[in-house]
Amino acid sequence: MFQKILVAIDASKQGEIVFEQALDLAKATAASLMLLHVLSSEEEGSPNVSMVGLEYYPAVANEIAQMHQKQWEEYENRSLEMLRSRVEQAATAGITAEFTQNFGSPGRTICEVARTWEADLVVVGRRGHSGLNELLLGSVSNYVLHHAPCSVLTVQGIVRLDAAIADNQQAAVVS
Structure with a gap:
C-alpha cells in the first residue's frame, strides 16, 4: 500500500493531529515517514515585521531588521526541535522517520x-477556512490536492463554530 508517507506539519495543535494520523497510518502499513516543516511568513506564529516607511529612519530600520533576524532564527530552532521530537515519537512507535525543514511557499514546497x-502519500492538514477566507487566504491543502504527484490525505482541522459561521456570512454577502 503506502511505503513512503510525507507529513506536512507545523507546531500547532492541527500539526499534532496530522502527525498522529500519519503515525497511525505508518504503523498500519509499515511505511516510513518524512516529516516536513515549511518555514513561511504565512504560518501562524512566524515572525512578521513590517519595514514599510522605515527607510526614513535607517538606525531604527537596522535595529528592527536585527530583531526580526533573531526572531526568525528562534522560530527556525523551535521548529527544528518540534521535528526532532516527532521523529523520536515515531522511533518509539517503531516507525522509521526523518525530517526536513525548507523555506518557501508551503503548497509548492510540499509538492516538490x-x-x-x-512519496506514495502526502498527509496535510486543513484549517477549515471556507468561503471568502479561503479565497483570500488561499489553501495549502487545496494546492497540494491539485498538484501533488501522489495521493493526498487531508486531515480536517479544528473548526471553531464562530469562525465557520463568520466564513458563511462573508460568503453570503459576496453572493
Whole structure:
C-alpha cells in the first residue's frame, strides 16, 4: 500500500493531529515517514515585521531588521526541535522517520518534496477556512490536492463554530 508517507506539519495543535494520523497510518502499513516543516511568513506564529516607511529612519530600520533576524532564527530552532521530537515519537512507535525543514511557499514546497522523495502519500492538514477566507487566504491543502504527484490525505482541522459561521456570512454577502 503506502511505503513512503510525507507529513506536512507545523507546531500547532492541527500539526499534532496530522502527525498522529500519519503515525497511525505508518504503523498500519509499515511505511516510513518524512516529516516536513515549511518555514513561511504565512504560518501562524512566524515572525512578521513590517519595514514599510522605515527607510526614513535607517538606525531604527537596522535595529528592527536585527530583531526580526533573531526572531526568525528562534522560530527556525523551535521548529527544528518540534521535528526532532516527532521523529523520536515515531522511533518509539517503531516507525522509521526523518525530517526536513525548507523555506518557501508551503503548497509548492510540499509538492516538490513529495516529488523528489518519491512519496506514495502526502498527509496535510486543513484549517477549515471556507468561503471568502479561503479565497483570500488561499489553501495549502487545496494546492497540494491539485498538484501533488501522489495521493493526498487531508486531515480536517479544528473548526471553531464562530469562525465557520463568520466564513458563511462573508460568503453570503459576496453572493
